[in-house]
Amino acid sequence: MNTTPVKPFLLLSVFIIAYLIILQILLPTIQITPHALIDQYAYIENISIKLLLALVLAIFLVSILTKRSSILMTVILGATLGMLFFIIVLNIKMIDPTQINWLMYEDMQWHFMGSHFFRHEVWNFPIIGKITGIYFPIGTSIGLTDSIPLFALIFKPFTALLPDDFQYIGLWLFTCFALQGVFAALLIRLRSKNIFIIAIGSLFFILSPVLLARINHLALCAHWLLLAGLWLYFRTWNSKPLWSWLFFISLSAFIHPYLTVMMLGLATAFYARLWLIERSYTAISALGQLLLLASTTLFIWWILGYFLVTNQSNMAGHAALGHYSMNLLSLFNPMGWSMLLKNIPLATEGQYEGFNYLGIGVFLMGFWAIYELLSRKSVRIATLKKLLPLGIICVVFTIFAISNKVTIGDTILIDYQNNLLNLLTPFQSSGRFFWPVNYLLLFLVISLLIVRNKPRIAIIYLSFALTIQVFDSYEMYRSVNNSHREANFYSWENPLKSSYWDKKLSANIYQHITLIPPNICEKTDVIPYLPFSLLAGRYGMTINSGLAARIDIEKIIQYCQTSFVDIREGKVTDDTVYIVHHNYLDNFKQTKIPIVCAKIDGFNACVTEHSFKKWQ
Numbered sequence: 001m002n003t004t005p006v007k008p009f010l011l012l013s014v015f016i017i018a019y020l021i022i023l024q025i026l027l028p029t030i031q032i033t034p035h036a037l038i039d040q041y042a043y044i045e046n047i048s049i050k051l052l053l054a055l056v057l058a059i060f061l062v063s064i065l066t067k068r069s070s071i072l073m074t075v076i077l078g079a080t081l082g083m084l085f086f087i088i089v090l091n092i093k094m095i096d097p098t099q100i101n102w103l104m105y106e107d108m109q110w111h112f113m114g115s116h117f118f119r120h121e122v123w124n125f126p127i128i129g130k131i132t133g134i135y136f137p138i139g140t141s142i143g144l145t146d147s148i149p150l151f152a153l154i155f156k157p158f159t160a161l162l163p164d165d166f167q168y169i170g171l172w173l174f175t176c177f178a179l180q181g182v183f184a185a186l187l188i189r190l191r192s193k194n195i196f197i198i199a200i201g202s203l204f205f206i207l208s209p210v211l212l213a214r215i216n217h218l219a220l221c222a223h224w225l226l227l228a229g230l231w232l233y234f235r236t237w238n239s240k241p242l243w244s245w246l247f248f249i250s251l252s253a254f255i256h257p258y259l260t261v262m263m264l265g266l267a268t269a270f271y272a273r274l275w276l277i278e279r280s281y282t283a284i285s286a287l288g289q290l291l292l293l294a295s296t297t298l299f300i301w302w303i304l305g306y307f308l309v310t311n312q313s314n315m316a317g318h319a320a321l322g323h324y325s326m327n328l329l330s331l332f333n334p335m336g337w338s339m340l341l342k343n344i345p346l347a348t349e350g351q352y353e354g355f356n357y358l359g360i361g362v363f364l365m366g367f368w369a370i371y372e373l374l375s376r377k378s379v380r381i382a383t384l385k386k387l388l389p390l391g392i393i394c395v396v397f398t399i400f401a402i403s404n405k406v407t408i409g410d411t412i413l414i415d416y417q418n419n420l421l422n423l424l425t426p427f428q429s430s431g432r433f434f435w436p437v438n439y440l441l442l443f444l445v446i447s448l449l450i451v452r453n454k455p456r457i458a459i460i461y462l463s464f465a466l467t468i469q470v471f472d473s474y475e476m477y478r479s480v481n482n483s484h485r486e487a488n489f490y491s492w493e494n495p496l497k498s499s500y501w502d503k504k505l506s507a508n509i510y511q512h513i514t515l516i517p518p519n520i521c522e523k524t525d526v527i528p529y530l531p532f533s534l535l536a537g538r539y540g541m542t543i544n545s546g547l548a549a550r551i552d553i554e555k556i557i558q559y560c561q562t563s564f565v566d567i568r569e570g571k572v573t574d575d576t577v578y579i580v581h582h583n584y585l586d587n588f589k590q591t592k593i594p595i596v597c598a599k600i601d602g603f604n605a606c607v608t609e610h611s612f613k614k615w616q
Contacts, residue, residue, distance in 0.1 A: 141305025354431025
């Protein structure tokens, strides 16, 4: 198979970018009430669903009439099914780049805030991903805020043309589901070119609980990369595969380190197969290409700023390896994703990271696939050899996912501790590493049913299993749908309503917003950093607060100690707006330099008297 999906991939990208531009230009110009706006989005959603369904039906019709399915039809079909799922289960309004309220919750708030500051900062070279505005004066990077560096870099040059409060996260999720469909369809196409089998098989990957469960950790929704890795492994190569692997692994490095390590693992299995099984590569050439992939990854991580933090600590705490592991019963533990199975207790609170429920429909297919293996001709030796390197890598992924703390249900079977395990701390959420294995199992089960049965019989089996799969997780789909409907778009309310903020900060007199105390130093008596971060990012200012996936704990401690000394000694600067918690206000007012304080929107805002007169 010589054809690659590069052209369809580019067409899909152009379509998505055009979709964003249309939404950005048209929707902000509609001056209507919130209720009317809901109706407007509902209309767009309704039209989009009808158009996408018509496209699916058109592809089916063309395939029936021509008795063939091209790779272009396969790609468009997969993308269309992914888009449909996004629109039906989530919300098309999320794509609107002017809508940011739905991002002000949980992890999404700091994913957005990282992109918000990055867009409004000057370029930093050579570490282009560096962000100085958050955690000032320590700083962070676009990689450490999990803000999808790939999209952040794409949109940064166009900052002047975009709204002050702009988000690409909805577009990113839309793209992830579309590409999940694309590479699922390409995977299934390796086993059958029947357009109906491709459609049904793709839906299992699009509907995967493992994907939808990551919806609040945005960068990790790029599971299409793992499907692309499996597709690269299983497809037949008549040309050199290096550039394809380099392309996708580079993409993953611009998205999230966990996905990159998984992709490197799949690439290692692929080159081991070419060297040891197919003998088409020498050990030197295979190792050389793997070293190129690894060195490219390290270079991308360096320029994105992943290595800015040396004394790392997770914002969630110092949980050791094993806390965020995969339970031995994870494949069968629905964790709320099943109407038919009960939840199984977990050994640690962090084992939600090891969520890998397959679904009742996949279980049924798995049982039938085992029956097919036992009752008919066994698997060919050549097939087993081809699978062997991938199987070994998947065993490694599984062992790491289970980690040093082996658990079954709420019982800890083994708890091995060693100081060397600290080296794995950057990947302490080890339960995620079973994702490639999860998708491989799904692909192998579907493949068996396809190759061991006639197309009509395979369609019946797959359709029945898909129906059961949807029924099993229907309540969770509905729950996700309800949580992403209109209520979330109006539930967060920015407390900074006074025009005084914009007038004061737009004058470019002040360069910094300092919260006293900042959230990185105190967990109680803190000022909400989110609205002030939004304000600081908008005007290219810095703020001494924030959230990130990794922080330099030693620098944080040093800054906190210094800042509290400065407060006691009354040190203030003319280029800073101080937002002071009322418990600290009396002490703060005893500064050596005269200051002016005012209560604005319920917050104590203080500046030096000199800067205040200058602004007046």
